[in-house]
Amino acid sequence: MIPEPWAAIVNAVIYLLLAPVVGGLIAGIDRRITARMQGRVGPPLLQPFYDVGKLFEKENLVVTTTQNFYVLSYLVFMAVSGALFFSGGDMLLVIFAFTLSHIFLVLGAYAAFSPYSHVGAERELIQIIAYEPMIIITAAGMYMVTKSFYVSDIVQSAVPIVLYLPGVFIGYLIVLTIKLRKSPFDLSTSHHAHQELVKGVTTDFAGPNLAKIEIAHWYEYVFLLGVVYLFFGFNPLLAIAAIIIAYFLEILIDNTTSRVKWQMTLRSAWLVAGTLGIINLGVLYYLRMVIVP
Amino acid sequence: MQVSQLLIFLVLFPLIAAFFLLFARKSLERNWIVKLAALAIGAVSLWLLVAGFDKGMMMFGVSGKALDLAMLAIELVIAVYLLWLGLKHKKYSVVILVVIQAALLLWFELAFGHTLVELPNNLFVDQFSIIMAMIIGIIGSLICVYALGYMEIFHEHHKEIVDRQGMFFFILFVFLSAMFGLVFSNNLLWVLFFWEITTLCSFLLIGYSQTTEATNNAFLALAMNMLGGIAFVVALIYLATLDPSGRLLELSTLLKSGYAVAIVPAVLICFAGLTKAAQMPFSSWLVGAMVAPTPVSALLHSSTMVKAGVYIIVRFAPVLTGTTEGLMIALVGGFTFLLTSCMAISQSNAKKVLAYSTIANLGLIVACAGVGTYNLMWVAILLIIFHAIAKSLLFLCVGTVEHRIGSRDIEDMGGLIERMPKMAVMMFIGMAGMFLAPFGMIISKWAAIEAFIQAPFGLIFIIILAFGGSATLFFWSKWMGKIISVMRNQENVEKTVPQDKYTVLWILTALVVIVALIFPLISSVLIEPYIMDVYGYTTRLAEANIIIMLLMLGLLMIMPFSMLFESKTPRIAPPYMGGRTTEGGMKFHGSLGMSRDLVLSNYYLRTYFGEEKLFMVGVLACWGIILIALVMVVGVVL
Amino acid sequence: MSYLTKSPWILHYDASSCNGCDIEVLAALTPVYDVERFGIINTGNPKHADIFLVTGSVNEQNREILKNTYDQIPNPKVVIAVGICASSGGIFRECYNVMGGIDKVIPVDVWVPGCAARPESIIDGVVKALGILEEKRKAMKIPAGDTA
Ligand code: SF4
Numbered sequence A: 001m002i003p004e005p006w007a008a009i010v011n012a013v014i015y016l017l018l019a020p021v022v023g024g025l026i027a028g029i030d031r032r033i034t035a036r037m038q039g040r041v042g043p044p045l046l047q048p049f050y051d052v053g054k055l056f057e058k059e060n061l062v063v064t065t066t067q068n069f070y071v072l073s074y075l076v077f078m079a080v081s082g083a084l085f086f087s088g089g090d091m092l093l094v095i096f097a098f099t100l101s102h103i104f105l106v107l108g109a110y111a112a113f114s115p116y117s118h119v120g121a122e123r124e125l126i127q128i129i130a131y132e133p134m135i136i137i138t139a140a141g142m143y144m145v146t147k148s149f150y151v152s153d154i155v156q157s158a159v160p161i162v163l164y165l166p167g168v169f170i171g172y173l174i175v176l177t178i179k180l181r182k183s184p185f186d187l188s189t190s191h192h193a194h195q196e197l198v199k200g201v202t203t204d205f206a207g208p209n210l211a212k213i214e215i216a217h218w219y220e221y222v223f224l225l226g227v228v229y230l231f232f233g234f235n236p237l238l239a240i241a242a243i244i245i246a247y248f249l250e251i252l253i254d255n256t257t258s259r260v261k262w263q264m265t266l267r268s269a270w271l272v273a274g275t276l277g278i279i280n281l282g283v284l285y286y287l288r289m290v291i292v293p
Numbered sequence B: 001m002q003v004s005q006l007l008i009f010l011v012l013f014p015l016i017a018a019f020f021l022l023f024a025r026k027s028l029e030r031n032w033i034v035k036l037a038a039l040a041i042g043a044v045s046l047w048l049l050v051a052g053f054d055k056g057m058m059m060f061g062v063s064g065k066a067l068d069l070a071m072l073a074i075e076l077v078i079a080v081y082l083l084w085l086g087l088k089h090k091k092y093s094v095v096i097l098v099v100i101q102a103a104l105l106l107w108f109e110l111a112f113g114h115t116l117v118e119l120p121n122n123l124f125v126d127q128f129s130i131i132m133a134m135i136i137g138i139i140g141s142l143i144c145v146y147a148l149g150y151m152e153i154f155h156e157h158h159k160e161i162v163d164r165q166g167m168f169f170f171i172l173f174v175f176l177s178a179m180f181g182l183v184f185s186n187n188l189l190w191v192l193f194f195w196e197i198t199t200l201c202s203f204l205l206i207g208y209s210q211t212t213e214a215t216n217n218a219f220l221a222l223a224m225n226m227l228g229g230i231a232f233v234v235a236l237i238y239l240a241t242l243d244p245s246g247r248l249l250e251l252s253t254l255l256k257s258g259y260a261v262a263i264v265p266a267v268l269i270c271f272a273g274l275t276k277a278a279q280m281p282f283s284s285w286l287v288g289a290m291v292a293p294t295p296v297s298a299l300l301h302s303s304t305m306v307k308a309g310v311y312i313i314v315r316f317a318p319v320l321t322g323t324t325e326g327l328m329i330a331l332v333g334g335f336t337f338l339l340t341s342c343m344a345i346s347q348s349n350a351k352k353v354l355a356y357s358t359i360a361n362l363g364l365i366v367a368c369a370g371v372g373t374y375n376l377m378w379v380a381i382l383l384i385i386f387h388a389i390a391k392s393l394l395f396l397c398v399g400t401v402e403h404r405i406g407s408r409d410i411e412d413m414g415g416l417i418e419r420m421p422k423m424a425v426m427m428f429i430g431m432a433g434m435f436l437a438p439f440g441m442i443i444s445k446w447a448a449i450e451a452f453i454q455a456p457f458g459l460i461f462i463i464i465l466a467f468g469g470s471a472t473l474f475f476w477s478k479w480m481g482k483i484i485s486v487m488r489n490q491e492n493v494e495k496t497v498p499q500d501k502y503t504v505l506w507i508l509t510a511l512v513v514i515v516a517l518i519f520p521l522i523s524s525v526l527i528e529p530y531i532m533d534v535y536g537y538t539t540r541l542a543e544a545n546i547i548i549m550l551l552m553l554g555l556l557m558i559m560p561f562s563m564l565f566e567s568k569t570p571r572i573a574p575p576y577m578g579g580r581t582t583e584g585g586m587k588f589h590g591s592l593g594m595s596r597d598l599v600l601s602n603y604y605l606r607t608y609f610g611e612e613k614l615f616m617v618g619v620l621a622c623w624g625i626i627l628i629a630l631v632m633v634v635g636v637v638l
Numbered sequence C: 001m002s003y004l005t006k007s008p009w010i011l012h013y014d015a016s017s018c019n020g021c022d023i024e025v026l027a028a029l030t031p032v033y034d035v036e037r038f039g040i041i042n043t044g045n046p047k048h049a050d051i052f053l054v055t056g057s058v059n060e061q062n063r064e065i066l067k068n069t070y071d072q073i074p075n076p077k078v079v080i081a082v083g084i085c086a087s088s089g090g091i092f093r094e095c096y097n098v099m100g101g102i103d104k105v106i107p108v109d110v111w112v113p114g115c116a117a118r119p120e121s122i123i124d125g126v127v128k129a130l131g132i133l134e135e136k137r138k139a140m141k142i143p144a145g146d147t148a
Helices: A005-037 A047-057 A066-086 A091-111 A115-146 A151-155 A166-179 A207-231 A236-256 A264-289 B003-023 B027-052 B065-088 B090-110 B126-155 B167-183 B190-205 B210-242 B250-257 B257-274 B284-292 B295-305 B305-320 B324-346 B350-371 B374-405 B419-436 B438-452 B456-484 B499-535 B542-562 B612-636 C020-028 C063-071 C083-090 C119-144
Strands: B058-060 B123-124 B585-588 B595-597 C009-014 C039-043 C053-055 C078-082 C098-100 C108-114
Touching: A005 A066, A005 A207, A005 A236, A005 B456, A047 A207, A066 A091, A066 B126, A066 B295, A066 B542, A091 A115, A091 A151, A091 A207, A091 B438, A091 B456, A091 B542, A115 A166, A115 A207, A115 B438, A115 B456, A115 C053, A151 A207, A151 C009, A166 A207, A166 A236, A166 A264, A207 A236, A207 B499, A236 B595, A236 C020, B003 B167, B003 B456, B003 C009, B027 B126, B027 B167, B065 B090, B065 B190, B065 B257, B065 B284, B090 B210, B123 B126, B123 B167, B123 C063, B126 B167, B126 B284, B126 B295, B126 B374, B126 B499, B167 B190, B167 B295, B167 B305, B190 B210, B190 B250, B190 B257, B190 B295, B190 B305, B190 C063, B210 B284, B210 B612, B250 B257, B250 B305, B257 B305, B257 B324, B257 B374, B257 B612, B284 B350, B284 B612, B295 B305, B295 B350, B305 B324, B305 B350, B305 B374, B324 B350, B324 B456, B324 B612, B350 B374, B350 B438, B350 B456, B374 B419, B374 B438, B374 B499, B419 B438, B438 B456, B438 B499, B499 B542, B499 C009, B595 C078, B595 C108, C009 C063, C020 C053, C020 C078, C020 C083, C020 C119, C053 C083, C083 C108, C108 C119
Parallel strands: C009 C039, C009 C053, C053 C078, C078 C108
Antiparallel strands: B058 B123, B585 B595
């Protein structure tokens, strides 16, 4: 079922307004927990907001003015894909809009024509192709369980989706590490300081542009965790608990592993999608088509 | 004019133009003939659309017996010609194939010539044919116009190649005529005839430059296509054996005659389709065909001729629906899509990337048609349309860029946005059309996923799409990144591009966007009625989603204007290069006073996506599948 | 107070220090001092930085780099010279290849004395710099005519 237009629009607006707040808070909590894991006190909870506020106060320094366009498009389409998701839209459309927005980030980095940005962009692309199959398999899996690609249907389904899709869920968590730019898969850029690639894909973005990228990340966090919610849609409390645990796990992994090469990233992500994902769906398909025709 | 007259006009008129071109000595004459003919062909194609879009399937009788014989005679003449060429160039595999095919044809004529009755309806047209005709008539004639300017410069740049432009345009227009014939023919004998003509045109055009490489590749293409041609003839012989009166040779009758009768010819003809559409294991001919001048690659090897291969498979899709044979064909398409998408990652030659991407998309169409449910059929036709437009645009852009910068290597296209801004924008749009939401190809990919998931064994294809799709993303994005990277101190070399070429390119660019905008209309006017006729029910995307897509497209189009409304005036600074850069020149100062230019190169991931390795895998897998399908067919025959 | 003072990101550049001051700078990031408490991050990238923290003296090799890097920091920005070398050339002052302190090449806002400078004084210097940063921000706004 296609969601009611008004309810959908209201949800989309709520997402557009609240997601940056929630996303920023998540980032703040993340930084504090990370600091504690490293035996530090860490920044204030609202630090991410200060950072973004600061970046907007800075000068718009660019290598080429086209960067502004790419970054704005990245932010806008990230917001659009999240809004589509939270308004109950078609999962596949959401995924395509999501990809589109990332391509803009990559193009922005390419536009700068600098060694660090360039390698960052290539790595970002490798990350995209590493996680994409798994995300599509996730959508396909949800369809197989709920018979719908619409987020509104999937979330209302009383079926415990995660029990049908355990492999897909684990696979999703693994590619989530890539998406959240967490170690060991933070190839293209990460939230940590000094690294071999300066700041990778974001190296040549400064001031307001960097702020927009940061806000886009917040939108992205909320959307990605929203997908985790779908697996547990039958029980909202459980779903929230799952999100918290999943995110905590990501932080833990982030702080206990070191960055791997792109080869390893691509291989492990495709391997996960290719084994856990496919086997899970295959079994489900078999059960659905053969046992209960 | 009656619709039937329009059809005959479209088949014959290019032929007439072709003969004039053969004798046009001056380039001015040639210019006028090509432009006027292109205009006429385009206009009549549109007329056909207006006259025929709401009429459903229409069949026409054209007195056939004499024509049939004439066609046979021409085919035999061609066979003799090819035989001579094959012997001359010592291509004995081609010689053998030609002999086999000619023998089969002769035998067919001798054994069944007297029993065949005259078919009542040799020509037909329905919405699918109209779509194909639009592609041939509009995109095809645009490419011919483009070719005028291209060939002039081509010969300026390559003095060593004999200028045979008269011949070149002659073949181009003969080809257009054959393509029209192919999509309007209801008589399988005619389809075969036109099919062979397109093979011949392709062969001659690939070999145009007469270098050793070109000749070899031309013969490779010929051999592989002959293989398909032989399968086609065998299918005809089988049909004639079933019913010596030859009524089954009528495509429309055959398609309605049910699994038992139609499956064997369907598989054989689809095999021919696979060779023509350069599916694995036959993909190498299309890659080799890239030695031809770029308009040829655009016209024959991406937007029309190879589409004939998938056209025939889509025609037979209703027969294949739900059959194991259909699944096998779909698997060949699916594997081809996956592997060639990956192989494109490892290529830096722009035309090769386009070739692999073409093969991949044809593979996707074959996969859709092979599974053959009604909604997949819808996707297949949509793919044919979107792909033809975007890919021909890209080929022509690459051709133009190549003439300006003297290279077709993607690595040399860095900073094109500075050097040839208009061209870069057009390429950007063309590429967006190939892989970005909400443009054409992604609409199709989306619809394909939604359709495959409901189809039997669709899961396999979902997975193929998931992996192949992301590979597609990689090679397009990095190429896109290359052309939009803003390098310093680049000179604009665009002004020297002739105006004609621009007109063609802008029209194609506009078409990419327009078709993405109006595809719901195309779907409801042309595709859905056709699917309805064939299957009895039809499909479309949900209305809300279409609206969202259109909004996204609108958003995408207004985004560039954001650059006009900067709140803060940007300050330009050179990119960060560890502090070592000097302004402007982007040079690294090395030790001992050396200074080195900054060179950035894309990733090609050859260890993972290397051409040879994946090709071997594909050839083995696809031969395996094809053999299984053929064995199954033999099983049915026995 | 603006956001700028709550989130000063630092770019640390080692001009030609003996590494003594660098180690002290890095010490400020360790759990003992944990400057991230104040939102301070040590970025490796001028384009993301607000505070340019330089150790060591200027010589022929790094003069251009220092200048380039400084130019690539978006405004408003402040420069801190850490250690006596960065301030005046220090014990290397008389070397044939040393030009002197970094103020020979780029404008310096805060001088942090010491050989090596202590982490406490470095943090103190950063805090001083924040005040200057805030003033620069205000100064930047007026010519642009955005706000009064
Ligand atoms: S000031 Fe002292 S510790 Fe610092 S760099 Fe100079 S010599 Fe080394």
